[in-house]
Amino acid sequence: MELLLQQIANGLSLGMAYALVALGLTLVFGVLHVVNFAHGEFYMLGALVTVLVVKSLGLPYIVALLIAIVLVSAVAWVMDIVAVSPVARKPGGDQIVLVSTYAAGLIIVETVLAAIGPTPIAVSGFSGIVHFGSVVLTMHRVFMFAAGIVMICGLYMLFTRTNFGRSLRAVAQSDYAAKVVGIDVERIKTLTFVLAGGIAGLAGGLIAPIITFNATMGLHAGIHAFVVVVIGSMGSIPGAVVCGLSLGMIESVLSIFLGQHVAATLIYSLLLVTLFVRPQGLFQGALR
Amino acid sequence: MKFVIPAVFVAALVAAPFLPTYYQGLAIYACILAIFATSANISLGQLGLISFGHAAFFGLGAYAAGLLNFYTGMNYWLAVPLAILPGVALGALVGLASLRLSGAYFAIATLVTSEILRLVALNWVSFTRGPMGVVVHRPREKWLEALTGRDFGDLYLMLCILVLALVLFVVSRVNRSLIGRAWVALRDQPKLAESVGIWPLRYKVIAIAMSGGIAALAGGLFVPRVLVLSPDLFSGTLSATALLAAILGGRGAVMGPVLGGIVFAVAPELLRVVDEYRLAIFALLLLVVVRVRPDGLISLFPRRKTVHVRPPSALVEITPRQLPATLSIEHLSRHFGGLKAVEDVSFEVRRGEILGLIGPNGAGKTTCLSLISAFLSPNSGVVRLGQLTLSTLSSHQAAQQGVVRTFQHTTVCMDLSVYENVLIGTHLLLPETTAAAVLRLPAYQQRECKRQALAWAAICFVGLEERANELAGSLAYGEQRMLSIAVALATRPGFLLLDEPAAGLNHTEALVLARLLTGLREKGFTIAIVDHNLRMMMKLCDRIVVLHHGRMLAEGDPVTVRNTPAVIEAYLGTSDEPEKQGATDA
Numbered sequence: 119m120e121l122l123l124q125q126i127a128n129g130l131s132l133g134m135a136y137a138l139v140a141l142g143l144t145l146v147f148g149v150l151h152v153v154n155f156a157h158g159e160f161y162m163l164g165a166l167v168t169v170l171v172v173k174s175l176g177l178p179y180i181v182a183l184l185i186a187i188v189l190v191s192a193v194a195w196v197m198d199i200v201a202v203s204p205v206a207r208k209p210g211g212d213q214i215v216l217v218s219t220y221a222a223g224l225i226i227v228e229t230v231l232a233a234i235g236p237t238p239i240a241v242s243g244f245s246g247i248v249h250f251g252s253v254v255l256t257m258h259r260v261f262m263f264a265a266g267i268v269m270i271c272g273l274y275m276l277f278t279r280t281n282f283g284r285s286l287r288a289v290a291q292s293d294y295a296a297k298v299v300g301i302d303v304e305r306i307k308t309l310t311f312v313l314a315g316g317i318a319g320l321a322g323g324l325i326a327p328i329i330t331f332n333a334t335m336g337l338h339a340g341i342h343a344f345v346v347v348v349i350g351s352m353g354s355i356p357g358a359v360v361c362g363l364s365l366g367m368i369e370s371v372l373s374i375f376l377g378q379h380v381a382a383t384l385i386y387s388l389l390l391v392t393l394f395v396r397p398q399g400l401f402q403g404a405l406r
Numbered sequence: 407m408k409f410v411i412p413a414v415f416v417a418a419l420v421a422a423p424f425l426p427t428y429y430q431g432l433a434i435y436a437c438i439l440a441i442f443a444t445s446a447n448i449s450l451g452q453l454g455l456i457s458f459g460h461a462a463f464f465g466l467g468a469y470a471a472g473l474l475n476f477y478t479g480m481n482y483w484l485a486v487p488l489a490i491l492p493g494v495a496l497g498a499l500v501g502l503a504s505l506r507l508s509g510a511y512f513a514i515a516t517l518v519t520s521e522i523l524r525l526v527a528l529n530w531v532s533f534t535r536g537p538m539g540v541v542v543h544r545p546r547e548k549w550l551e552a553l554t555g556r557d558f559g560d561l562y563l564m565l566c567i568l569v570l571a572l573v574l575f576v577v578s579r580v581n582r583s584l585i586g587r588a589w590v591a592l593r594d595q596p597k598l599a600e601s602v603g604i605w606p607l608r609y610k611v612i613a614i615a616m617s618g619g620i621a622a623l624a625g626g627l628f629v630p631r632v633l634v635l636s637p638d639l640f641s642g643t644l645s646a647t648a649l650l651a652a653i654l655g656g657r658g659a660v661m662g663p664v665l666g667g668i669v670f671a672v673a674p675e676l677l678r679v680v681d682e683y684r685l686a687i688f689a690l691l692l693l694v695v696v697r698v699r700p701d702g703l704i705s706l707f708p709r710r711k712t713v714h715v716r717p718p719s720a721l722v723e724i725t726p727r728q729l730p731a732t733l734s735i736e737h738l739s740r741h742f743g744g745l746k747a748v749e750d751v752s753f754e755v756r757r758g759e760i761l762g763l764i765g766p767n768g769a770g771k772t773t774c775l776s777l778i779s780a781f782l783s784p785n786s787g788v789v790r791l792g793q794l795t796l797s798t799l800s801s802h803q804a805a806q807q808g809v810v811r812t813f814q815h816t817t818v819c820m821d822l823s824v825y826e827n828v829l830i831g832t833h834l835l836l837p838e839t840t841a842a843a844v845l846r847l848p849a850y851q852q853r854e855c856k857r858q859a860l861a862w863a864a865i866c867f868v869g870l871e872e873r874a875n876e877l878a879g880s881l882a883y884g885e886q887r888m889l890s891i892a893v894a895l896a897t898r899p900g901f902l903l904l905d906e907p908a909a910g911l912n913h914t915e916a917l918v919l920a921r922l923l924t925g926l927r928e929k930g931f932t933i934a935i936v937d938h939n940l941r942m943m944m945k946l947c948d949r950i951v952v953l954h955h956g957r958m959l960a961e962g963d964p965v966t967v968r969n970t971p972a973v974i975e976a977y978l979g980t981s982d983e984p985e986k987q988g989a990t991d992a
Contacts, residue, residue, distance in 0.1 A: 147510075153510035153513075155458075200693070201693060205696065212509060212510075213509060216513055218693055220458070221696065224646065224685060224688075225689040228685040228686035341518065344514045348514065352510075379525050379529045380525075382521075383522055383526065383529075386518045386521055386522045386525075387522060389515075389518050390515060393503070393507055394506060397507060
């Protein structure tokens with residue numbers, strides 16, 4: 119029982135990373151109406167920047183985290199200019215974006231692999247442990263969970279209280295109607311893409327001390343994010359958060375009984391079944 | 407031009423034994439990638455479905471052939487054709503799933519499928535030896551080597567060239583048959599496809615099963631080159647290679663993926679200098695191609711001109727199918743949320759008549775047509791054709807029963823010629839199998855001739871014979887409307903349902919249309935028509951049904967309907983003194 123509670127607590131922090139990555143993916147789908155197949159790579163880059171800044175520049179972890187968010191947002195901005203916005207406007211664009219973002223993702227992974235190599239790199243986050251009854255958590259996991267909550271609340275405020283958020287929700291509902299009332303739709307879309315990239319970068323930076331960085335971590339995070347987003351309904355933010363946290367917990371708990379690969383196979387099968395039985399996901403209803 | 411490609415293959419076959427070993431290896435790899443990319447292109451190019459997990463089929467073929475050879479000692483070259491079967495089976499499953507999944511969902515599902523298979527291969531150590539892999543011995547055929555005086559490498563390469571040629575032969579024949587036409591219709595205009603009776607499930611399953619089988623064949627052929635079965639055969643990199651090769655080469659043409667496969671095999675050798683960055687450079691190349699030349703590298707070559715069709719020697723008349731005398735609509739209702747689009751509507755369409763459905767905007771006319779043609783299912787009520795209940799069928803089955811509709815918005819495949827569009831309409835004339843389409847025996851040729859004659863008759867009937875070879879997209883709007891009627895006519899409909907055929911037509915064109923429809927009635931066709939051109943409708947229709955807010959307002963001959971006070975009120979609003987001529991010009 120204690121082990122179970124412990125794994126659920128561990129799973130919550132892992133799930134927060136999934137939720138954050140999935141949040142960006144679902145945001146991009148909800149607002150841009152395209153699927154970014156390179157989204158997992160933003161997460162990988164976030165971890166990479168954090169690791170490199172701490173290791174080579176010797177800066178404190180929290181500074182590295184902020185640098186990661188900024189740099190990954192910049193990469194997302196470039197990707198939007200190169201591979202998303204000009205392509206998405208063409209007829210049949212949503213299909214071509216699949217390919218162009220996939221290509222962009224490959225460029226990122228292969229470049230990182232070629233430059234850094236496939237060896238994992240570890241970095242330490244916040245030290246210390248916290249007791250919650252019988253459950254023991256590292257300080258870093260607690261920080262990670264808290265950071266995630268702050269991020270989600272911040273996004274909620276952003277979407278509901280600001281002009282940008284209102285415009286974003288308008289674009290999510292209808293490009294055309296948003297254009298009619300004078301919203302700069304292209305700008306909102308670009309900003310959304312950059313925001314999604316930044317959130318994924320934060321998630322990568324947060325997870326780096328827990329799972330150690332390696333160049334292929336983006337692929338797995340990407341697939342996990344797809345699992346979360348598909349089950350939680352494409353475009354639904356509550357869906358992404360709830361399913362992300364659940365997936366993290368399920369994975370942690372499963373790891374008590376099953377090997378990592380078997381657990382992954384189960385999760386992927388779950389995705390296939392969901393896709394087949396209920397392609398619209400469990401949290402139907404777009405970003406509103 | 408027609409003989410260039412076969413000539414290249416013969417030349418390659420002759421030259422193959424004289425290549426140095428290094429180049430032979432490269433050529434083998436190029437052939438295998440070309441086969442693999444061709445397979446990926448069936449779902450990508452023909453169905454428009456992007457698969458990120460084609461390595462699932464490739465790896466399955468490789469493992470099936472390798473493990474058969476390893477465990478049973480079966481001759482490897484006998485195991486390779488057998489290994490096609492699991493690929494076909496998995497393909498059929500994916501094809502079933504593709505009915506519900508499109509776009510990004512299909513891409514994700516395929517990606518996950520290949521990842522699951524990779525994890526299984528990695529972890530089922532007792533069977534696949536996991537990451538260690540299974541070593542397959544080089545499958546030499548000493549007797550053949552002795553007989554031909556050629557070594558293993560020569561023969562292996564020749565086999566790969568032959569298989570590639572065979573695959574291309576099969577694929578191009580299927581593409582140009584009824585099956586290929588059904589694929590294109592499902593990709594470009596799924597609704598049109600269903601309206602002429604194309605069963606999406608059948609053709610998607612055929613496509614992806616075929617694609618899976620070909621990829622499995624490529625996988626089986628690949629093993630003698632690497633001589634070890636490892637879980638990497640399911641890797642995402644391999645899936646990427648197939649997809650990228652198909653897009654890079656050009657998904658529109660049969661030779662596109664071949665070109666892409668060759669580039670993918672050869673370019674890494676040229677890019678040795680930048681070794682680790684090879685794949686990144688490829689991805690960059692792909693990005694450039696997607697942005698600059700979406701039709702791929704093949705579009706740099708001159709295209710073979712489309713064959714010009716001539717009128718078939720044996721001309722046929724176009725006639726309706728003989729069906730039960732009435733199509734009866736009984737208490738039909740359909741709600742969208744709180745909106746009652748159609749509410750308790752009952753009427754009959756009698757054989758040989760032109761029935762008009764009119765009513766103000768939002769009256770439920772199109773919904774009614776969609777319900778009758780089974781594109782929508784009713785909340786209550788039934789549509790009966792003789793003994794048969796149409797409303798429980800799916801739309802392609804309704805077309806099979808002879809109830810065929812057209813669409814309010816012009817729905818034709820813009821990138822196909824007029825003639826090709828109408829050929830799609832002949833889908834139901836005679837049944838066809840994949841094998842028949844590949845073999846093209848005289849019986850098949852005869853059936854194809856019948857289809858062509860019917861298509862030609864439909865084109866002549868609407869007066870488009872001068873433009874038969876032009877792309878549908880290049881026609882004038884009025885001509886496109888006529889084309890969509892020709893496509894429907896090619897199905898030999900017993901009941902033809904026309905949804906606003908005169909919308910956007912000028913006065914002259916509308917007159918031509920009216921004449922055409924009268925001609926159809928004389929030939930025995932039954933027509934139900936929705937339109938706003940009341941002047942035309944009053945002249946043309948035998949009977950008219952008026953809908954308003956989803957309910958039946960009136961039914962009868964044009965004069966009676968025109969004089970019904972409720973109809974005038976619906977069109978012109980309330981008035982103390984209803985004007986009798988009001989409805990005609992509304």
